[in-house]
Each structure stands twice: as structure tokens, then as C-alpha cells.
Amino acid sequence: MEGSFFCMFRRALLFLSLHVLMICFMHQGYAYGVEGKIASRSVSVSSLLPSPSCSPSTAKASGRKSTLEVIHRHGPCSQLVQDLSSLNHTKILLQDESRVKWIQSRSSNSSNSLEASAVARLPVESGITIGTANYLVTVGLGTPKKDLTLIFDTGSPLTWIQCKPCVVSCYNQSDPIFNPLKSSSYANVSCASTACSQLTSALGRSQCLESTCLYDIQYGDNSSSIGFFATEKLTISPKEVIDNFTFGCGENNQGLFGKAAGLIGLSDNNISILEQTAAKFGKYFSYCLPSSTSLIGHLTFGNDSGAPSSVSFTPLSTVRQSSQFYGISIVGISVEGNPLSIPSTVFSNGGAIIDSGTVITRLPPTAYSALRTAVGKAMANYTTAPAVSLFDTCYDFSNETIVLIPSITFSFAKGVDIDLHPSGIFYAEKASQVCLAFAANGADSDLVIYGNTQQKTFEVVYDVAGRKLGFSPNGCF
Template identity: 35%
Template sequence: MATPKTSLHLVVVLLLLSVSVSNAGHHRPRTLHVPVFPRDAVFPPPPVSTKRNGLLRQRLAADAARYASLVDDTAAASGHDRRLHSPVYTGIPFETGEYFASVGVGTPSTEALLVIDTGSDLVWLQCSPCRRCYAQTGRVFDPRRSATYRRIPCSSTQCRALRYPGCDVGVTGGCEYVIAYGDGSSSTGDLATDRLAFANDTCVHNVTLGCGRDNEGLFDSAAGLLGVGRGRMSISTQVAPAYGRVFEYCLGDRTTAASRTSYLVFGRAADQLPHAAAFTALLTNPRRPSLYYVDMNGFSVGGERVTGFSNASLRLDAATGRGGVVVDSGTAISRFARDAYAALRDAFDARAAAAGMRKLEREYSVFDSCYDLRGRPAASAPPIVLHFAGGADMALPPENYFLPIDGGRQQRRRTAYHCLGFEAADNGLSVIGNVQQQGFRVVFDVEKERIGFAPNGCAV
């Protein structure tokens, strides 16, 4: 349903004003903090086995489907704690590349693990009774047991704000939502409001969310999605009257329990960044307004700028909505336009050869630049820096781009190869994924139209 431009502002205002915040101390914190943990820290993966490469292929296949959903246009859919927090877990035990936020839903609260998704807006979770639900970790939310659950009527501004609104023709006359992703995943159910509880005993009331009755796709183990895109229905927009249009996260190393310092925070405390933080402009794509675009202008390998590709390859064409670089929490492996990726890979290979590193002849899954280090530390890999407009740089630690791959058994010993952890994008859209973001404090400051990166950001 098309909404006149003047009505959109009214929709936003009415939607945001309906949200209220409270906590046990009756003082509203200035920020909402959501702790984030790697998946392995909470759900230990199976022991290393000869099936590791099989699991890797499954995870990369799921990641490719996630990237497809971004490319496909149908994917749009005071002395007191001053932050709003939620725990975060990685998806490794569930063989996916996402990170999960732990949020309480309803009264009393039902804990829900929700995929943190900067690429979409709607907050939704599976609900009981369910016509079709996939297997999730933990109890499925039952709105009949929540004293604060309310269906939203079809005539509401929230319902009209949906891209594909529907209406229950039964007695309730409630609003129904349909959200479909480019990878074939989908969720359909009731649009409602309820309370969300965060880790610092802060509750956000009257949050608009989807109660999914028919769900399928690549959401195995997660209860649903926590949409933190730039749209009107996202949780970051809904809490903006209390916390401002700014949030940050730090996604820790998914393979170590030391990543319990990972977090997701909503609020202006994101300004309190170390001097090492670098900001670049946040761009807007009128055709994909929910995504977080940045003006990335190149790479360096071994201290030298990478050449041999067109700068237009990474540039957003606002007229057509094509191209550009998106910072995304749901995609694992970064993808760059094919000529840019090829130039980056060739520069890396040249530096590695000069350092005496042995490149393998074969490819591993999607990776076409792999090495047998033969006792060398992974830290000996040529350093890589991502460059953004305004002089902002993102110097990646080796573990963020030189990824260990199980090479199988040779001469009665298991070999561990390492591969350059990027892919080529053939669909125009480049993405900075969460593997490359690991350990960085990433700030999404919509108010000031900027995105910031600070290394070693999980130790805050």
C-alpha cells in the first residue's frame, strides 16, 4: 500500500511515541545494552572431525543465501546505567554465520534468541500455536501467556506502515504481516505490540513486532529476527525517542569463549569512543533506504595501495540504486565487486609469494587463495586495510581475513590451511560481513549520518 509522503512523517511520530521505557529502579537508563556472545561461547560446536569442511560448506551456502537476500529487492521488508544491553551469541553451533541477541519477550518474559539483522527492519519471532514453525532453541513464545501482548488493528498507523499489510477477516480484525527474503525464507503472522526486556533490567513497552505463525527458511535455532535497519519498524527506530537514533555493537571472535564481552547497545553512549575510532559518512540509497551504505574507496595490502580496478566498482549509484558497499551484521564473509576482489587477491598473493608463503593449487569451497603455512604463524600474512572516505581506515587483524580451513589428513597428521577470507560479488552490491567486523566497535549513528569503527572494541 502506497503512503503519501506527508503521512509517512505522521506514521513515524505516532509509532515512536507509543513506545515507553521503564526499569526496576524507576530511572530510565540513557542507553540500552544487549550483551553479545559468540555462538561457541554458549553452544559448543561438535568436536573437530573430518566433517569440518562439510560444515563449512553448509555455512558458506547459508551465507550465500543471505547475500542473495540483500541483493534481491524483495528483501526490504545520572549514576544509573545509561545503556540498553542484550547478550549476543554467534551461530557456529547452529552452522550459520549470524549473531544472536538474547531478549525477553512478553510478561512474564520468554527468552528469545533473535538474529541481529542490520539488513531488515521488522522485529519478529515464532509464536505458538504455530501453523508451520522450524525447530528453534528454547521455548516458542506463546502470546496467550503474556499480559502485555496486544494485537494491532488493521486501521492502525503501524499496519499501514508495512510494505505488505494484510487484515484478518475474522472476529479480531487484526493486522497481519508478510515478510519474504530473497533467499526464499519468510515469516507470516500477526502484527502486535508487547514488552521487550533487556539485560540491564530495562523494559521497553509497546514495541511493535511480528508474531510469526507460518515461518520457514534459514532461521534454524533462532527464535526470529531483531531488525535494526534504518526503517520505521526497526527496534533502533522505535527506541529512538528515548535513546536517539544511534546504536553500536561489537561482535567477538566466534571461536572462543573470551568473546563474552560482545554486546549490542542502543543509545548516545556510542559517542564515548576511543581516539582510535574512525568515522566515515553514512550514505543513503533511496531504493534501499533500510541498508547502511558507506563510501569505501579501496584497500591496502602490505602497506601499499591496491590498484588495477575501477573506483566505480565500489561506488553507490543513487540514480539506479545499484552498487555501493553495505555494512551488514547478517552476512559472514565480505564480498566485493569482482574486479576489486581480483585486484585485492592478486596483491595479497604477490606479497605472500615475496614472503615465501606456499600457495595451494586447489580452491577450498568459495575461497580461491589458500596457503599451507608449514609452521608459519597466521599473523605472518600480509596486512590488509580497508579505506573509506574521509580518511577512515579499518586495519584488519589477520584472524579477520586469513581464515583456517581443515586440509584433511596427510601423513598421519591433520593439516590446517589458511585462505583469504573474501569473495567476489557478481551482483553489484559489495558487503562488509561480520567476520571482518569481529572485534571492532561498530557505531551506526543515523543522527549524525556516519558509521564508526574502533579496533579492540569488545573490551569496554
């Protein structure tokens, strides 16, 4: 009897120990490995799918005085969208592929160099990437102020808008087209000015109409904007107004800009908004892209008191022949806390950039193959789905409510490890086709591009003056 009692006691103690162990290794939907690293996340399938309705802002930067709301131009929060059912993911991904080819054509060792130049039919020396980025902000321009919705792009130097009288052509936009004759603060830039010289340096060319400076920006998808280089009052917020901001006032515009009024350029260049506001904001900005097209993020200029305190910084590097982009150093990838066996030279061969306008991260084939294999093993119990567009690793979650997603960690120089949000791991058009949100480059020597899908929910901090890039988790949701 006594032996039976001790046997029961030991079984109860074992059960209790296992229960405690499970609690330790499962917390808030995360499964942890033996070294405390996140191995997987329990995620509802519905949270991976786009929502038809706009949700209130989840951004944590609403109290900062120089903050703009960021919305996805194809989502329900965008006034540019007329019919959500018309959202064509295949078209978005095809445009993304065109952008990538054009960016990589700037690198002499890229396998895309000749192909992209032939497709674009534009001189490589123009150095401008395509303008089909997916995220929008609204700024004020002129006196009196007119609100304009613009695409924002870290890979473009020039800010421009469509202007009346549209002498040649203007595409359809949602906002009323800006009329410079009705603004008391508008002025054309002289050909003899330093600003016009900087324009020539940035774009590779400029022209003059009598003594007035003209700009001509051509993008890699044959989109373009041509017009007057001018100065105007730019309103970021009621407390942040930039006088004499130089921009393009376009009267001949065409291309894949949707119904946005133009584009705001955030690259590190003399004519970009970053350089023009350096005295005020210190060449420092950040943004957070939300987890879903139905949520709202933010773009913030400057490092004010409301900035995140827990930021992990990695150095910004210089990418040869791609100076308008922000270079980064990727040193490794882990799946479920386990580093993938990828030679250290794979990521350094072609260099790497971070880009707000590229949707899907492009990896060296060697790295992508290792990632796909590891994720495939972790997802072995789920039903696979056919490949689609850029994606060759897809799953059918139509009969699932909750799925267990393996963690993916990117390691950057100086010991910065970033655990991707689930929305940065899978790209979902519908429950029956949820795909690993990465694609392989043509060769290991191609430029690696860290895209906006993998940046979701992080506040991505650009301290350009300090030459470093930071990541702060949970900047928005």
C-alpha cells in the same frame, strides 16, 4: 692496532644501529614500513582457528546499561549448538552466497538480478533479505519476562518470534516457544492503527483477520514467518524496558533460522527496533563481533557514558533500491601500507553497503584481483592450498606455528582508514586450509557488501540520526 680498534668500533656501532632500527620497526608483533604504516602482523596459527570451548567475555561494554551479549550461533558459546563437530563451513558459505545474490537482486544494475530472483522465486518488491545471519542476542519479552535468543540483522526491518499455538507450523527452537496468552502485557495491533500502515509500507503488504493486523515476511531463501502483528514489553536489560514494542508473533514459521526463537531487525525503518526506541536511544547503536566463534561480543543501544571515545566516522550513504541497508563509501584498499592501483570509479559503480548478516566481503572483480595479487606476493613463502567454496587464495599452515600476515587497510570516505584484524583477513576452517576472506562479485557494477568477517574486533557505531558510521578498534577481542 689503532685502525683495527676503530674498525671494530664502527662494526659495533653499525650492529647497535641495526638493532635499534629493528626494535623501531617491530613492536608487539607488528612490522612497520618506512612511513610508520603497519606492513604485517606476526600471528599464531592457533589464533586463526575456531576453538571448541567458550571463553569469558572480552567485550568492553559490560558496564553499559543497554548492552546485550553477542554470540556466534555456530560457536561453543551458543546454547543452540548441539554438536560443534557438525559445523559445516561449506553450508555456511553457500547460505552466504544466497544472501548476497538476494541483496544484489535489489539493484537493477546487478549481474545477480535475474539469477537471484529465479532462485528465490519470490517477488522482488517484497524487499526482504534472507534471515540466516550468524550472530545472536538474548532479550526478554512479556510479563512475566521470558528470555528469547534472536538472530540480529542490520538488513531486516521486522522483529519477530515464534508464538504458540503454532497454528500451521513452527521449526524447532532452543528456548520454549512464547505463549502470548500467559503475558499480561501482550496485545494485538488493530488494522486501523498507524502501526499496521507502517507494516504495510515496510514489507510491501499486510493482511487483516477481522480487525487484527497480520504480517507476512518472506525471505530470499524461502524462509518465512507469518502471524499476528502485536505489542509487548521488551526487556533489553534490567534498567532498559520498552513498553508497547511492536513485533511479529509468528504462528507459521519455516526456514533456515537454526534453533533461534526469531529475529531482531536493526535496519532504519519505521517498524524496526531502531525507530521504535528513537526517543530513548536517539537512533544510535553499536556492536562488536569477536575475533572467534568461541568469544563473546556485544550489541549496545544508545550513546551512554561508556561508549568508546576514539571513533572514526564516515558518512552513511543511500543505496538505490536497497533502502533497508546502510550505505557506505569505500574509496580504496591498501596492502602492507601500499595503496592498490584501483580506479576510483570501481567502488562507486554499484555502490556499497555494510551488513551484519553477510559473512564474506564481496568486492568488484577489479579490486579483488588487485588485492589477491598483492596478498599473494606478500605470502609467497608459504605453501598454497586448494581453492574451496568462495575462496580461491588459500594456504596450508599445518607445518607453521607463527605466520606473518600482510596488513590490509580499507579506506572510507572522509579519510577513515581501518586496519583489519587478522581474523578479518583470513577465514580458517583448519590449519591446512586458511583462505583469504574475500570474494569477487560477478561484475564491477554489482553492489559491494562489507561483511561481518571484516568487522571483527571493531566496535561498529551506527549514528543513524547523524547519518554516519563509525569504527573504534579493539572493541572486543
